[in-house]
Amino acid sequence: MQQWPFVVLSFGLLWLSYCLAIDFCEIKACQGMPHVGCNNSMKFDQGCLRDRRLVKMEMYRSYFLAMHNTYRQRVASGEIGGLPKAQHMPELVWDIYLALVAEYHLKRCLRELNDVCVATDDFPEPAVNYGDDLQARALHLISNMRQVTFLTESWLHEVYQLQSIRTETAPRAIRHIINDRAAHMGCAAGQNYDNWNVRFVLICYYDVDAPRKQNLYTSGDFLESQCTAGRSQRYANLCRTLPKYVQNMSVGEYWPE
Template sequence: MKICSSILWYAAGLLFLCALNEVRAQKKPKYCSRAKPPSKTKSDYCSLPSCGGAEHIGCNSNKQFIEGCVGNMFNVSQNMRNFIVKQHNIYRNIVARGKLHGLPPSGRMLKMQWHEELAEVARFAAYRCSIGPVHKCHTTLEYAGTGYNMAYNKFPSAQDPTKIVRAQLKAWYEQYQYANTQSMISGTSPAGQEIGHFLQLVSGLADRVGCAIFSAKHFSYNYQTLVCAYSCSYKKNLPAYKIARIPAEDCTCGSDQDFKNLCSGFERVRSCEHDAPMGSHISPDAKLIGVDYDNLLNANLNPKPTPSENLWQGRG
């Protein structure tokens, strides 16, 4: 009799769990079953409301490198796009799990996907032929709180572009070793090391990325630079991502099938929860070399921002 009673209780428990899961599934918004449709309206870079009257980096751009720069803009192939997106999601998935360097799990870190208009914004930044901060507006009509990352490598002879991009993305990620839980809110490391690239890489609400790659000659060295623009920027004194006890527990559409600690690709973001456009994250070494690089081109590539451009001043 006790055995029968136990079986009945077990069966009742299973039925309750099934019913609970069904209720949870029913609560998911309808958009959780379909991909977000692409925007049908292209940004008019000369009249974006999110710029607040400041000049946009893409306004009246001739889509050419500045005078004096012998640069080559790469054609970012579909394979390269897939590679960049996959590497982002691999790193984000590791961090969201909450087992890396004592960093907390993320309840809602979104899966990253490619966005071509953000790639265009990244190309506008690349045409400057500079690793210096961008002091102009660089939002889009769809994304008013964009962020970006930059990295470059120099080498005397030809290298595999994909291997270089892999190393650049890894360099951003490996800044995690200087971060702790407080860093995810303050935006600074305990000892003052650079972690901005890492924070942008794992910004929880950033679900779209577009990148540009270009090379340029500087004396006897070749430079390959990667510029990635994101749909959302992290902001100091706000959490880089939603901290939780269990990874992906706050995802509206559930977790992703391939990256279990990230939200499904159907997840939607209404806003970035702040309106600060993207700032630049450049390592101290890059700044020092950038001075020589700017001088080589005999161009004012790093002007002091005017008061109207302070919102877009880089956080180096």
């Protein structure tokens, strides 16, 4: 047990170095297109409403993952009527760089980002879900938990609109959420408001979009043999996903038995 402080410290230092490793000005997948994060001041754009507030996503990270993966599990297990089971759908895990790209996007106060790159070193073509709620300003602002729940559920409930698992027939948000090629996600949320209006925005990026004119996932009974890292420890019908920072390390060295 005496080795644990050293292990935790070593892992923490490696994690810190990993977080600082990316240079958004040098993302190869951008192919010369300016990246939304290159030389970014991390400030809200002047086009936003007068007052701005960023939600601390650390408080909601597990909540977002649980909401997404619960629906993935329901689809994969065949619980959603009319949809086939999924053979090897992975659980979603958090990716810090996708979350950072989401924050850059959020602070532009734009629904669509045109003529800018949103790739990361690991994910050249991430997909995005955008949700917002614009209301007249009340005496008290609606809680962040209520807002993120409302917007996330509006995406998730699109699953009940699906008539098939063909990509071209799926609404945009649920297409990203139950795409079995995707295994990583990152989100950002915030408010911008003035004396009259309050706009709450939630943006989530996923590592890859579903391919066109194909199925959202491979149908069939769950096959653990098709899971690279085995079965998920939390979701019986999902494959386990290792975060990128673990995949890029010698896992056994830093997670002793």
